[in-house]
Amino acid sequence: MSTPETTTDVPQDFEALKAVILERKAQLPKRLKQVAAYSLDNPDEIAFGTAASIATSADVQPSTLVRFAQHFGFEGFSSLQQIFRARLRERTPGYEERLKALRGDDHSRLESGSIFNGFVAAAHRSLDNVATSVDPEAFERAVDILAKADTIYLIAKRRSYPISSYMAYAFGKLKVKYQHVGTAAGIDDDMLAMATRQDAAFAVSFSPYASESAAQARLLANRKIPVVSLTDSAFSPLAESSKVWFELVEADHAGFRSLSASMAFAMALTVAIAEKRRRAGDAAI
Amino acid sequence: MSTPETTTDVPQDFEALKAVILERKAQLPKRLKQVAAYSLDNPDEIAFGTAASIATSADVQPSTLVRFAQHFGFEGFSSLQQIFRARLRERTPGYEERLKALRGDDHSRLESGSIFNGFVAAAHRSLDNVATSVDPEAFERAVDILAKADTIYLIAKRRSYPISSYMAYAFGKLKVKYQHVGTAAGIDDDMLAMATRQDAAFAVSFSPYASESAAQARLLANRKIPVVSLTDSAFSPLAESSKVWFELVEADHAGFRSLSASMAFAMALTVAIAEKRRRAGDAAI
DNA sequence: TCCAAAATAGAACGTTCGTTCTATACCCGC
C-alpha cells in the first residue's frame, strides 16, 4: 500500500483535467499556476509542442512542466501531454471519420446504410463550405434588392427546382409576392413578360446549366430588372446577367450533389428578405 | 534558379495534400503507396506519432517516411507532419464554436449574416441527428419495397414538396418510373386511381400535416399498395398507413425548419433504390 | 538476358528530447 491511490484520481480525459486544474488553481505555487493558465489557454500548443518549446512559450523552465504534471499525479510531462492529444484526437472528427465510427454499431453493415451515410457526409461538407464561401456583404445586397422588389420571380429548373419551390412555399407563408417560373415551360415567358423594373428575380442554376434559366435571366437583365442568382461557377451563364450572384459548390456523394447548402442559403435569403420587409413596414407606420 | 518551384506546388493544407496524394497514388512506388494509404487512413497517428512509431505502425522504415515527404516536395518528414497537425488544430470544433469563430471575421456583423449562420447551423444539427435516428434495417426494407415497385408514387405537399420534386428529378435521371403526386390538386386522385399492387408510394409529410397527403396514403394502403413514408412523429397520420415509416425531426432556426436531413434522406433513398434495381437487373441477365 | 536507374532497408549521424538532480531562492510560522 505504498502507492495507495496511484491512478485512481489522475484525470484521464481533458475535461476532468480541466476541472481539477481549475479547482486547485488557487492553491498552486506561482510557476505552476502560470503553467496551469497557459495549459488551459493554449491546449493545442501543449498537444503538439515539445516540453522545451512549451516551456519557452509559457516562460518557465522545462522542469517546471514536469513538476506540474507530477503535481496532478502524472508520471511525467509526457503522460500529461497525452491527455491534451487525446482531446484533439476525439474532437469531432471529419464527418467521414465520424460516420466511420458509426460503421461498427449499425449503419452500413447493410449496404444501403453506407449510401445513406455518404449523403449525410456530403451534406455536412457542403454546409461547411458554404459558411465561408458566401460573402456576407453580397448577401446583404441581394437581400436589399429582393426586399425592395414588388414581385420576386423565382427561376429554377431541374435540379434547382426544389430550391425555388421551397422558397415559393416560404414566400407564400411570409406574404411575399412571388411568381414561380419553372413549372410549365409554355407559360414561363408570358409570366416574365409581365415583370417590371419594380420587380426582381432570383435565379438558381447549376452545371449543366439549363439553357432556359440563363435565357430568362438574360431577358430580365436586358429589361433592367435586377437579377440575383445562385450558381456554382464564375463562368456560369447566370453570372453575367446578375447584379449579385453567389458561387456555391455543393459536395457530392457518388456523383449526386447535395442540396443542403443551397437549401440553407435559400432559407436564409427568404427569411432575411421577409425580415427586411417587416422592418421597412414597421418604420413606415 | 536552382530551386525553380520550391514552395509553389507543395501542399499547404491537409485537403490539398490529400488531393495530391490521391492524384498521384497510382504511380507511387510500392512502399510509398503503402505510406500514402496509411497516412490517409490514420491521419491522427501521423499528427501525434514519431517517425519511428509511425514507421513501425505502417510497417515501413523511418527513412521511407522521409522519402515519402520529400516525394511531395516537403523538406523532410517533420514538415509534412505539420500539415497533419494543423489539420487537427483547425479541426471543426462544435458547430456552436465554429459559428462563434465566424462571428469575428465578417458574417453577422451584418444582421443578415446571422440569419444565414443560423440556417447553416440548423442544417448541421439536423444532419447530425438523422444519422442516428434512421434505423438502417428499416431503410433497407424501404429500399426493398420501392425497388420492387413498378411505378413509384411520390406524395408530398407544401413544405415537403421540394423533397419529392428532387426525387422526381433524380428518378428521371436514373430511369426509375415514377408519378409525382402533389402538383395540381385536381388530377392527383386520378393519378392515384391508376396505381396497382405492383406499385408503391413514398409519402412525405411534416406537421402540420397536409390532410390530402394523409388521405392519399390511406387510400393507397386500403388498396394494399405499399406505402413508405417520411414524417416527424409517431403520431403522424402517415404512420398508420405505412408499411415502413421514418421519424425524422429537423432542427430549426427562427421557427423555420431545415430540410437538409430530409433531403439527404431522400437522396440516399433514391440512389439506393436505383442501385438495387441496377443489381437486380444485372443478376437477371 | 543484361544493364542502368529507381526504390528500398538498415545502419550511423548529430541533434534534441524529457527527465533527473542539485544548488539556490523563496516563503511562512515561530
Added chain:
DNA sequence: GCGGGTATAGAACGAACGTTCTATTTTGGA
C-alpha cells in the same frame, strides 16, 4: 529575523528523435 520546508532554475543525463548515407534489391527498357 531566523530556520525548516517547499518551489524554483538550470545544468547534466541517457534515450529517442529525424535525417542522411550507403549497400542492396527491385524495376523496366534494350
